[in-house]
Amino acid sequence: MNEYYGATSNQTSGLKIGLLASNPDLYSNRRLMEAGEERGHEMIFLNIKQCYMKLDAENPEVHYRGGHLLSSLDAVIPRIKPSVTFYGCALTRHFESLDTYTLNSAEAITQSRDKLYSLQLLLKNGLDIPTTGFANSPMDTNDLIEMVGGAPLIVKLLEGAQGRGVVLAETKKAAESVINAFKSLRANLLVQEFIKEASGKDLRCFVIDGKVVASIERQASPGEFRANIHQGGTASVVKVTAEEKKLAIKASKTLGLKVAGVDIIRSDKGPLLLEVNSSPGLEGIETATGRDIAGEMIRAIEKKLNWKPAMLEAVIPSNLETEQV
């Protein structure tokens, strides 16, 4: 794997791009390394846990395992898994202080990881979500249930991921038990109206730089309501409506994310936002659509840094000429 082993000079005319992540063998990370290299960039895999930083007003630094100074990176792609949000965001912020461009800022990732805060921000900006309740005290469970229209309802752990912390309570009794059980474990949870008419389906819109580059519909496996691929959901290509596209783009903008996986559920009231992911997986969406999403992410960096491939420029016009003959 092309992990960082020491300071190298910038031998190519490509950019020097760090992939700040945890597992180099993950499909998404392999694809990003590959896509960057294909386009002539020097790709460096940076394991979040192996990076450390020097906080210094004049001379901030990021070092890598073994004492290597990470200097002159043009850009960093943060792919931060939920369990390392705190440290991963601190590192991303540090790269920003070194003037390294980060595809998704630390601030945007931090706020999108706070489910309650991001739902509040989305609502404030006029985006629709399923009716949701949140409380700290276990005293008013009944009213919380009433607030979202009674059972059946959804209970979500604020810290959950890949569908693991999402539960469907079919009856009021079940809802009370689940809410009180989670609360006795001191877990933060949301209570949400269950969108039954979605029939186990949801949409994942992949947004890069203010555009929906690909969308899939995910269908939960039989007997399951969660459409997450990790929960056995299957993905297929879908044509999303202009309204859904607008919703996805506005949600990414609201949270300040350059790259986002926006989950939308189709309800009788129209499309509703479920959540916005700052490190959306590439496997399901690339496989279903055949699109080169990793390449699109690299292109977003090139565009931001005003980088143009000198080689390609020379080749494309002559290709066009031969085609015209």
Ligand SMILES: Nc1ncnc2c1ncn2[C@@H]1O[C@H](COP(=O)(O)OP(=O)(O)OP(=O)(O)O)[C@@H](O)[C@H]1O
């Ligand atoms: N209110 C709801 N009504 C019906 N189905 C829902 C509702 N909320 C979630 N689901 C289903 O459960 C799945 C998981 O929910 P959600 O996306 O909120 O959690 P998650 O993927 O675990 O999120 P995170 O990654 O932030 O933990 C959704 O993709 C959707 O299929």
Ligand SMILES: [Mg+2]
């Ligand atoms: Mg989700």
Ligand SMILES: [Mg+2]
């Ligand atoms: Mg998620």
